[in-house]
Amino acid sequence: MTTAAEEAQTLRRASDESAIRILLVEDDDGDALLVHEHLVDAAIQVEVTHVRTLEDALDHLDVDCVLLDLGLPDSVGIPALERILAAGAPAVVVLTGLSGDEAGVGAVAAGAQDYLVKDEVDGRMLARSIRYAVQRRRLEDTGRELYRSTVRMQEANRLERALLPRPAVGSAPVEVGVAYRAGRDGVLGGDFYDAVERPDGSVVVVVGDVCGHGPDEAALGATLRTAWRTLVLTGTESGDLFGLLERVLETERADPWVFTTLVMLEIAPDARSADLYLAGHPEPVLLGATARYLPTQARGRVLGLATPGRWEARRISLDPGWRLALYTDGVFEATIDGSRERLGRAGLLEVMSELAARDDGAPADLAEAVLRAVRALHGSELLDDDAAVVVLSEARRAAS
Template structure:
């Protein structure tokens, strides 16, 4: 299809009005919507007015049967517009003389009304969207406020969690220190050792300086003691001395101490039942932390218990030592027989056991050498040891030999102390006889050194321990001992160590006896010391030690 095109000359306002009217009719016939017509015609009118102001212009209108309309306005300001119409566009007229201006004016009002209606709809739509946008903005603002509140609450929760974690970590650290410090303090039963360890534990983390004042200790003049320490000793209550109140839990406040005017002092009484001393700490910083103070109060209480335990232990040990020392006999001076003995308490624990030695003459002139060991430690073991020693002497006075004495002791212990056991070895030396008669009840074997240095262990099987709940009769053994021979009786503490068995210790003792020489063969006391030196090279032992040496001399033959 071909396009129809017309050229109109626009020389006056009437020409412009007619051109606008014709184009309005063409667009209406082509079913162009009123809003689009009004917008196009409005733009055309403005261009035509400008063209007239410039002296006029040519207007070319081209109509395409397929629904296209092209308008070209010449002149100083060329303008061109193309429209796609819903329906075919009629061919434009060849001239403008027959343009219906009146109808065009009415049609223009109709188009303006359509545009205004469209604008009203648009304004209503805009109002609706504006209200919707306002509501959305209000929701967004409310959401932002809720998010801000949630973020603030989350920050507060995180801060609280961090504070709780820090508090829990500090509590864990304090409890760990308290447990470790308590273990250190209660591991010792020495009063002085506990007092020495307290400053080592507390400086410098919990105190800049620590002073321990033991009540009744007059080594430090009263003027050198802080008033808080004196008050704590008198009242039994913890005292805090500083320029400002500490308000610490369970602690009384006092003015600043003259001995430490710049740093707070904390004086804590030591003692579980009575005040044994005062622990005074100089603050490591500007003040004492309340949680740390609670830990220090508990540490002072536990230190007081440790000191009280050490004091009771020392009293118990002194009584037991005195009892046991009283049971150790003086060795008799006997013709033809030299005797030497050593007793060493254990270096660990209560230090008092049931080890004992004894040597005494019988009515017939023979000498009994005895060594024994009661199971257990402490006062009970020492008391039972004393009972056995007394009973043994009584049975010996009646003329009983070593085996019969052990049998009677076994019967007595079974009936009187059924839960207690003991080992014992008895050797009887008779003047004028070259041998020794011996018997043993569960005791380590004796070691013999001959006059020429030969050493042997008496491997004869000993009887059962005294007190074992079965009837038993012990046997005697006879051993020849030429003059110059040495018989060693001992308790298991001499030869037994945790790191090695008892057999290794017995071998070590046999080697030490074989190595005796020189002055050791002349002086039996020197021989005893020479034997203990290699046997106790580590200087520590877990059990008591008894050693009884018996050496025959030519006078015994």
């Protein structure tokens, strides 16, 4: 008589993606042979591994389906099912001589995909149960993985949103509005911004751009923004901020070639003048019916590149009712209608002039309007680069 192990070997097929890998856990060779015959009768493509004890089964769980007898030499009943499921078993079909609805309900409740009684099963029923069990388990696994992926995405978005700053401006006669889009699948990009009111009533505003727009750049941008706010809140002189931030950049960047550009404004307590600092960054725009770029004679070098240069302030006067826009290059480097033509600095100036001429509302509304207009010209979301616009204005109560 052919043994169950020999029969199992004859039923093994050549490696085929459509073959179902089955682990048969059965201590009775006669019952094991009957299972093999049922599978042959059903003409189902299978690869069968046969073991006689639960301990042996735990070492062979890399399969698609387990056919489990609940009367094994080393384990009997539902505890056997619970143990094999806890060990990471895939779809489990209980195939046992124990009859009765209560046993079946208990097995399914414990995690089995199906419950079959040996004396009542035939090849067609067994094959159908195996196929359904495998598909149900795969759907369950897919659903769980989708849920985990959704939860991870939500957690990542919450974390990134928490890293986006809230301008810390209270009693100063300055209003701050921000519009921001990350050029990646996330909330946070390499562009960053912040605004802090000093104890003397002056307001310091920064916009920065870490080269690149992946997760490493996003993390570095968040680090630099946090370092900048910490330095400002601890009373560091504005002119000293850049050298200290460069030290942070050189310590935290993933590659030695990564650099960062910055623009910073320190607005006087009376909001009638400001000191402008540039570190390789595009200069701000003075908004109005005819918008114009601020002068750039005091442009400094970028942070992170060993080139000559310093960071010096240029004093600018601010007339009553002034409005300024700071931004990153992802705004004016957007292409037009899918072509290779870019909006450019002149195009951005036209967009800002038109919007500023017809919109004297809150700075946040104007900042969002700029990004919406650029997006409309681009023809889709701005996904090629991060984009940030920060609009500053004299508070209306101060202007009046």
